[in-house]
Amino acid sequence: xxxxxxxxxxxxxxxxxxxxxxxxxxxxxxxxxxxxxxxxxxxxxxxxxxxxxxxxxxxxxxxxxxxxxxxxxxxxxxxxxxxxxxxxxxxxxxxxxxxxxxxxxxxxxxxxxxxxxxxxxxxxxxxxxxxxxxxxxxxxxxxxxxxxxxxxxxxxxxxxxxxxxxxxxxxxxxxxxxxxxxxxxxxxxxxxxxxxxxxxxxxxxxxxxxxxxxxxxxxxxxxxxxxxxxxxxxxxxxxxxxxxxxxxxxxxxxxxxxxxxxxxxxxxxxxxxxxxxxxxxxxxxxxxxxxxxxxxxxxx
Amino acid sequence: xxxxxxxxxxxxxxxxxxxxxxxxxxxxxxxxxxxxxxxxxxxxxxxxxxxxxxxxxxxxxxxxxxxxxxxxxxxxxxxxxxxxxxxxxxxxxxxxxxxxxxxxxxxxxxxxxxxxxxxxxxxxxxxxxxxxxxxxxxxxxxxxxxxxxxxxxxxxxxxxxxxxxxxxxxxxxxxxxxxxxxxxxxxxxxxxxxxxxxxxxxxxxxxxxxxxxxxxxxxxxxxxxxxxxxxxxxxxx
Numbered sequence: 001x002x003x004x005x006x007x008x009x010x011x012x013x014x015x016x017x018x019x020x021x022x023x024x025x026x027x028x029x030x031x032x033x034x035x036x037x038x039x040x041x042x043x044x045x046x047x048x049x050x051x052x053x054x055x056x057x058x059x060x061x062x063x064x065x066x067x068x069x070x071x072x073x074x075x076x077x078x079x080x081x082x083x084x085x086x087x088x089x090x091x092x093x094x095x096x097x098x099x100x101x102x103x104x105x106x107x108x109x110x111x112x113x114x115x116x117x118x119x120x121x122x123x124x125x126x127x128x129x130x131x132x133x134x135x136x137x138x139x140x141x142x143x144x145x146x147x148x149x150x151x152x153x154x155x156x157x158x159x160x161x162x163x164x165x166x167x168x169x170x171x172x173x174x175x176x177x178x179x180x181x182x183x184x185x186x187x188x189x190x191x192x193x194x195x196x197x198x199x200x201x202x203x204x205x206x207x208x209x210x211x212x213x214x215x216x217x218x219x220x221x222x223x224x225x226x227x228x229x230x231x232x233x234x235x236x237x238x239x240x241x242x243x244x245x246x247x248x249x250x251x252x253x254x255x256x257x258x259x260x261x262x263x264x265x266x267x268x269x270x271x272x273x274x275x276x277x278x279x280x281x282x283x284x285x286x287x288x289x290x291x292x293x294x295x296x297x298x299x300x
Numbered sequence: 301x302x303x304x305x306x307x308x309x310x311x312x313x314x315x316x317x318x319x320x321x322x323x324x325x326x327x328x329x330x331x332x333x334x335x336x337x338x339x340x341x342x343x344x345x346x347x348x349x350x351x352x353x354x355x356x357x358x359x360x361x362x363x364x365x366x367x368x369x370x371x372x373x374x375x376x377x378x379x380x381x382x383x384x385x386x387x388x389x390x391x392x393x394x395x396x397x398x399x400x401x402x403x404x405x406x407x408x409x410x411x412x413x414x415x416x417x418x419x420x421x422x423x424x425x426x427x428x429x430x431x432x433x434x435x436x437x438x439x440x441x442x443x444x445x446x447x448x449x450x451x452x453x454x455x456x457x458x459x460x461x462x463x464x465x466x467x468x469x470x471x472x473x474x475x476x477x478x479x480x481x482x483x484x485x486x487x488x489x490x491x492x493x494x495x496x497x498x499x500x501x502x503x504x505x506x507x508x509x510x511x512x513x514x515x516x517x518x519x520x521x522x523x524x525x526x527x528x529x530x531x532x533x534x535x536x537x
Contacts, residue, residue, distance in 0.1 A: 166401060166405060166408065169394065169398045169401055169402060170402055170405045172391070172393070172394060172398075173391045173394055173398070173399075173402045176391045176392065176393060176394070177389055177391060179353055179373070179389075180385060180389040180390075180391070181391075181402065182352075182353075182372070182373040182374050182377075183351055183353065183373050183377060183382075183383050183385060183389075184377060184402045184403050184405060184450065184454075185374050185377035185378055185403075185404075185405050185406050185407065185454065186374060186402065186405045186406075187372075187374045187406070188372070188374065
C-alpha cells in the first residue's frame with residue numbers, strides 16, 4: 001500500500017469521523033443532562049434535510065441563508081419537541097420520556113410521508129458539494145474537506161461554550177449531578193432547553209452533510225444517523241462529550257477499515273463484523289472509551 | 301427577633317410511605333439550630349424538602365415573607381436558601397473555580413463575587429492552592445470545604461448543612477466545627493444536621509431532636525444537654 005492510498009484513506013475517514021462525531025455529540029448533549037436516549041434525534045436531522053430540500057427547490061435564497069435557516073430549523077424543532085413532548089413528563093419516569101421520544105420520531109416521520117411523499121426527494125445542493133480536488137495523485141471530495149473544517153469550527157466553539165461561559169459550566173455541572181446543580185440555582189428548564197437547542201443545531205449541520213452524501217432526503221433518513229450516533233456514543237462513553245466525539249471517529253475508522261480489507265464477498269456483511277467488534281469491545285470495557293463522571297442519583 | 305424560616309405541620313411522603321409526620325420548627329435571624337436524631341429519622345428529608353428537592357404532601361414552609369413549600373430548588377436558592385448537601389455532591393470533573401462559579405449562577409456580580417472569593421480563600425486557603433484543579437481530586441475534607449464555600453458565595457439568608465462532618469478525619473471534623481462557630485459569629489443563619497450531636501448542640505442556640513419523622517423534643521442547648529440521656533437512647537452515643 002502506498003503513501004497516497006493511506007493519505008486518501010485518512011482524509012476520507014477523518015471526514016466520515018467528523019460527521020459521526022457531530023451526530024453523536026448531538027445525542028450526548030441531551031443524554032448527559034436527562035439520561036434520555038432521544039429517539040427523535042434522527043428526525044431532527046430529517047426535518048432539517050427537508051428544509052434544505054424545500055428552500056432549495058422553491059426559493060432562490062443564497063446558499064448560506066438556506067443552510068442557516070435549515071440549521072436554525074433543527075434547533076427550533078429540538079427546542080419545541082422538548083417543550084411539547086418531554087417537559088410535561090419530566091420528573092415522572094424515564095420510561096415515559098423514552099416512549100415520548102418514539103412518539104415524536106414517528107409523528108415527524110409520518111408528517112413527512114403524508115405531507116411530502118414517502119419517496120426520496122433530490123436535494124439541490126451547491127455544486128461545490130459534488131466537486132473534488134486533486135492533490136498530486138489523490139482525489140478528495142471537497143465535501144469531505146468541508147465536513148472536517150466545519151466540525152473543527154463547531155468543536156472549538158462548543159469547547160469554548162462549555163469551558164469558558166457560565167452557561168456552559170452550569171451545563172457541565174448539571175450533566176454531572178442534576179439535582180445538585182439545581183440546588184446551586186441552575187434552572188432545570190434553561191439547561192434542558194439549551195441542551196435540546198444544541199442537539200437540534202448539530203442535527204441541522206449533520207443534515208447538510210448527510211444529505212450531501214446521498215444527494216436526497218426521505219422520511220426515514222434519520223434512522224441511519226441515529227444508529228450511527230447511538231453506537232458511537234456507546235463506544236465512546238455515554239457520559240462524556242469528549243468520549244462521544246472519540247466514539248464517532250472510532251466508528252468511522254472501524255467502518256472504513258472493514259470496507260477496505262474485507263473481501264468482496266463478505267462486504268455486504270460489513271455491519272455484522274462491526275457489531276461483533278463493538279460487542280467484543282464493550283464486553284472488555286463496558287463503560288466505553290471515556291468513563292465520564294456522572295454520579296448515580298442518591299437515594300435517601 | 302426576625303423569623304427567617306418557619307416550618308409548620310410538614311408532611312413528606314416517599315410514595316405511600318410517610319417519612320415526616322407533621323414537623324414544625326422555626327429559626328430566627330442569626331440563629332444556629334441543630335437537628336439531631338438517629339439514621340432514618342427524616343433529617344435529610346427535612347432539609348431536602350425545605351430546599352425544594354422534595355415536594356411536601358402537606359404543611360407550609362415560610363421563608364422570610366413567602367411560602368416556599370413545593371417551589372423548585374433553583375427558585376428556593378434564588379430566594380436565599382443554600383443547602384450544602386449530604387456527601388458534599390461537588391462536581392468532580394469541574395475545577396474548584398468552576399464549582400464555585402456554579403454557586404452564583406444567575407446572581408453573579410463581578411465585584412461582589414471577587415470579594416467573596418477572597419473571603420473564601422481566607423476561610424479555606426486550600427481552595428486558593430487548588431483553584432484550577434478538578435474538584436474530584438480534592439480529599440474528602442477539602443471537598444466539604446469546597447461544598448460549603450459553594451454554598452456561601454451566594455450569600456444565603458439561610459445556610460443548611462447536611463452532615464458536614466460525615467466520613468471526615470478528626471482534624472477536619474475540628475476544622476468544620478471551628479468554621480461553623482465562625483460563621484455563627486458572622487451572624488449567618490444556619491440549620492445544621494449533625495451526627496456528632498453533642499458537639500453540635502454545644503455550639504448551637506437551640507436544637508431539635510427528631511425521631512421517626514416527628515419532633516421529639518426541642519429546646520436550647522442547656523435543656524438539650526440535660527436530656528442527653530434521652531438522646532443517647534436514640535443516638536446510641
